Amino acid sequence: MNYASYIALIPLLPLAGFVILGLFGKKPFARSAGVIGTLLIFISTLLALYTAYQYFFVAGKQHGIYPAVKALEFTWLQFSPGLSIDMGLLIDPASVMMLVVVTFVSLMVHIFSIGYMKGEERLSTYYSFLGLFTFSMLGLVLSTNIFQIYIFWELVGVSSFLLIGFYYDRPAAVAAAKKAFIVTRFADLGFLIGILILAFYSGTLDFGTLIQRLTEPGSSALAQLKGYGFIGIPVFSWALALLFIGGAGKSAMFPLHIWLPDAMEGPTPVSALIHAATMVVAGVYLVARLYPVFVLDVPVLQLITWVGVISAFLAAVIACTQTDIKRVLAYSTISQIGYMLFALGLAGYTASLFHLFTHAFFKSLLFLGAGAVIHYIxxxxxxxxxxxxxxxxxxxxxxxxxxxxxxxxxxFAGFFSKEEILLTAWQNNQPVYYIALLTSGITAFYMFRLYFSIFWNKPLAHNHNHHGEGPWSMKFPLLVLALAAVVVGFIPFAHYISAGQQAAEHTIPISFSIAPVAMALAGIALAYMLYYKQNERPQKLATAMGGLYRLVRQKFYFDELYLFVTKKIIFNGIAKPAAWIDKHLVDGLMNGLGRATTGISERIKAWQSGSVQSYALYFFGGIVALAAVFIYWWTG
Structure with a gap:
């Protein structure tokens, strides 16, 4: 299949929307910005679905083998005959799956926004930013080499900054955008260092070549990476850990999770796009892309496992106490991404990506549903x-x-993918399984706490019936995503996407599902008891828990801890002394040199007075001085 004839259009069409609406959206396309942006992403979605059909059901139909294909590749920067940065488009099972997820969810967000953002003064700017965001994520998932993915990785960060801070007249939105940008920049520094280490020792930036050189028997590059160390840890472990730090920052994993709840300050459809199909799953995709390399280092896999399971548990606990519906969903996202990452750490490649796939549909549905509620109430x-x-x-x-x-x-879809992850944990690390099982029960509790609080609990105080539930541009994406949340779990995902190129089959014993489903039903039952009808039980329970409840309600004081470290230690302990040194020593030395130069020039500028008499006096004075020196030398 010749993918090169059209594959570049999938990311370039959203980019065209960014350029057209960004440059000409104010006047020519002010009213039609939503239609233009949606039409372009609709074409991208059709092309992505066509690519998936050709790749999985035509090219791979005969033998069930799905090889990686470079649909396009060219040299971008040539440094020397053996060193260059190439750009290209990689087609393999993971990237094709992500193409479908990103374009489809982005299309739903575009359609929903037509009704949700109606009347917005900067509508063309909004759709322009959506196009840039979608282009960035598509470029990331299609990258053929590790430096190209870093370029789009940073572009995703810039896009998120623009969308989170879209309401620039709100101080909270500006602060949230800066917080997201700064926190992820610290993590991305680790990502860049890890890239440079791996590229230096493997001699390549290309994903396929990098994986081949590090995984082949007797690999000299791998021997070098494991042979050198820093503070007792092999360089190979450092490189992979730094790559994972970059992924953990982008995916808002503990302890770099603090930016994601504040990112809710952006428009609600943006939250659906960030949480479901872009940005936060980039870290999972990065680990999955280099998975054959990660499995060579057990300590780093353990790091990924425990960061993932701790993030999943802590975020689920915090979500139980939040009252802002978007923040509940934000912590839910952190928890679900934690599931995906600890599954990767436990060799559950297929289970992790399956949950990424199903999560995209039901999480975008949750955020768009929350948007419809906010639009109404x-x-x-x-x-x-x-x-x-x-x-x-x-x-x-x-x-x-x-x-x-x-x-x-x-x-429903989440059942199938979550069962895959829990089965992986049961087979490889039972302590992680029990934490994940408990987390799944907590997930059911806080989600139905949210559901009952919104749709049941008590009569609505005021009937905001002036615009109804919203136009069909808002209802249609909800119905489509709901259908997807029901059916996509039945897709034989392992047959199409596995750690190797060969199709695989995977079944879950029915008996294994008894405990997870029972935990979920227990969580739902508890939420029903507390929130189905308005009562005093939730408040009494919170009061009985006392300080523990306040600790969780304040998100374990992570934000306060970061502020303390930032203001008291970094600003006061490091920044202020550095500023004093810069002002009094560095600037003082330079200013002192300037003043000395000025003083000397003031004293010697009289020598160039322009007076002939003065010059004659200096001339004869010089002759006399030379004569005296000569006589002294001659007589001595």
Whole structure:
């Protein structure tokens, strides 16, 4: 199959939307910005689906083998005959799956935004930024080499900064955008160092060549990486750990998770795109892309496992106490990404990517459903909601489907992918399994706490019926994503995407699912008891837990800890002394040299007075001085 004839259009069409709407959106396309942006991403989605069909059902149909194909490659920067940075488009099972996920979810977000953002003054700018965001993520997943993925990695960061801070007149949005950008920059520094280490010892930036050189029997590059060390840790482990730090920052893993809840300050459809199909799954995709290299280092896999499971558990616990519906979903995302990462750490490549795939649909459905609720009620606070099922029937049903999916209730999509991850944990690390099992029960609890608080609990205080549930541009994506959240779990994912090129088969024993489903049902039952009808039990429970509840409600004081380290240690202990040295020593030395030069020039500039008499006096004075020196030398 000749993918080169069209594959570049998939990322370039959103880029064209960014350029056209960014440059000409104010006047020629001010009213039609949403239609133009949606049409371009619609074409990209069709091409992505066509690519998936050709790759999985035509090219790989005969033998069930799905090799990596470079659909396009060219040299971008040539440094020397053996060193260059190439750009290209890589087609393999993981990248094709991500093409479908990114374009499809982005299309749903574009359509939903037509109704949600109606009347927005900067609508063309909004759709322009959406196009840049989608282009960045598509470029990332299609990258053929590790430096190209870094370029688009940073472009994703820039795009998120623009969208999170879209409401630039709100101080909270500006602060959230800066927070996201700064936190991920620290992590990306580790990513860049890891890239340079691996590229230096392997002699290549290309993914395929890099993996081949490090995994081949008797690899000299691998021997060098493992032979050298720093503070007792092999350079190979350092390189992979630094790469993972970059991924952990982008995917908001503990302890770099603090930026993601604040990122909710952007428009709600943006949250759906960031959390479901772009940015936060980039870290998972990075580890999966270099998975054959990561499996060569057990300590780093253990690091990935425990960072993932700790993130999943802590975020789930915090979500139980939050009252802003978007923040509940934000912590839910952190928890679900944690599942994907610890699955990778436990050799669950297929399980991790399967959950990434299903999560994209039900999490984008949750965020768009939350957007519909906010659009109707004009608040994010659960305490101001209740009884909305009567007024928002489409949102109610679709949101319930998404909650069932993320809770792991069969036959919804999340059940199948989460069971794969739990089975992987049971087979490889049972302590992790039990933590993950407990986390799955907590997930069901906080999601149905959210569901009951929004749609049941108590009658709505005021009927905001002036615009109804929203236009069909908002309802249609909810219905499509709800359908996807029901059916995509039945896809034989392992047959198409596995750690090797060969198709695989994988089944889960029915008996294994008893405990996870029972935990989910217990979580739902507890949420029903506490939040189905308005009562005092939640408040009494919070009061009984005392300081523990306050600790969790304050998100374990991670933000306060970072502020303390930043302001008290970095600013006061490092930045202020450095500023004093810069001002008094560095600047003082330079200013002193300048003043000395000025003083000397003031004293000697009289020598160039322009007076002939003065010059004659200096001339004869010089002759006399030379004569005296000569006489002294002659007589001595």
């Amino acid at each position: 004009h608040t994010n606070e659960m305490g101001n909601m209740g009884g909305l099922r009567k007024y928002m029937p489409v949102t109610h049903i679709t949101f319930l489907i998404a909650c069932m999916a993320i809770a792991g209730i069969p036959p």
